[in-house]
Amino acid sequence: MQLPDAMDAPAEPSGLIAAAVHGDISAFEQLYRQFSPRVYALCLRLTGQREAAEDCTQESFVAAWRALAGFERRSRFSTWLHRIAVHAVLARRRGLRVRYEVEEPASGLPDMADPAGGAPALDLERAIARLPEGARHVLVLVGIYGFSHSEAAESLGIAEGTCKAQLHRARGLLCAALGLEEA
């Protein structure tokens, strides 16, 4: 599977990060402005529910603020933040059982035109939202946000082999849902 580079974000905002590490909330707010769309999108795709995604986004940034002093820059800030977001989603899932099937699973996803004329992106988004949770989590992290299998497995607390199996399952289910032949 050809992975996207999830870290293709703009240059690392080192100045803002350094200021935030020293307690500058206005710098942290700028980091929020820059990174919240991606964190929100990640949470939305993992939870499948807008309200839960908003809550997890807020939790992620509060947790990031508290943990900033320990950010050692061994990874990019976005990578570090995405892992916190995944943790926030999983922590919420442990405490709450969200009725994904009752509510519109793709609520909050914007209408997106497909530039290449293939399967409409919105259909694909909806099909992803309807995947079983384990398969969806792996597909979102690996397929969309470019986590490696080892990173995704570690973030989700599963074995790497399970991660690969879930991705294979997700692809099969998506092909079936979209009426496509598996490659």
Add this chain to the structure above:
Amino acid sequence: MKELPAKSLDDEIAALRLDIQPPRNLWPGIAGRLHRSSSRTRPMALAAAAALAGACVAGTISWAVLQGRAARPPAQASVRAAPQAAARTADFDEPSTPRYVAARDSLEVSFRERLALLDPATRARIEASLAVIRHAHEDIRKALAADPASPVLEQLWQSTWHDELDLYERVVRSTQPTVTRT
């Protein structure tokens, strides 16, 4: 069955939009919690963030205590009223740094927005509680001018603006969209 003509499913997945703008501004809720978090805030903001039990209860207690103090003979209070009293009360004032004020104002805006969504009876109770807190705040300010060394007044003074922030935070938090807990 059909095949994707130009792009594989993997390519389609990889081409999905990575960013989705949150439908509402989530920052005020985050900022309010940052000021309440522990070691990363300035000392006074930290004090402001200290959670106190029940804004309404604390406000009412403050008010009740002050009513007792108000009954004290005026002469006793005036003896202690010294020029340094004003400076002393100023020491207790709420933080006024731009960052703190901005975050506090932002929280108050969220509070006002959420308050407007509540039913009239609940809104009236909250407004009444806020009025009690603010009334107590002013009473304590005056009492501190007369008795600047009182640790009880000092605590009450701090508690009232803690109470106000706590009330804002609780209203904002309690009106957050929730997911069914099962």
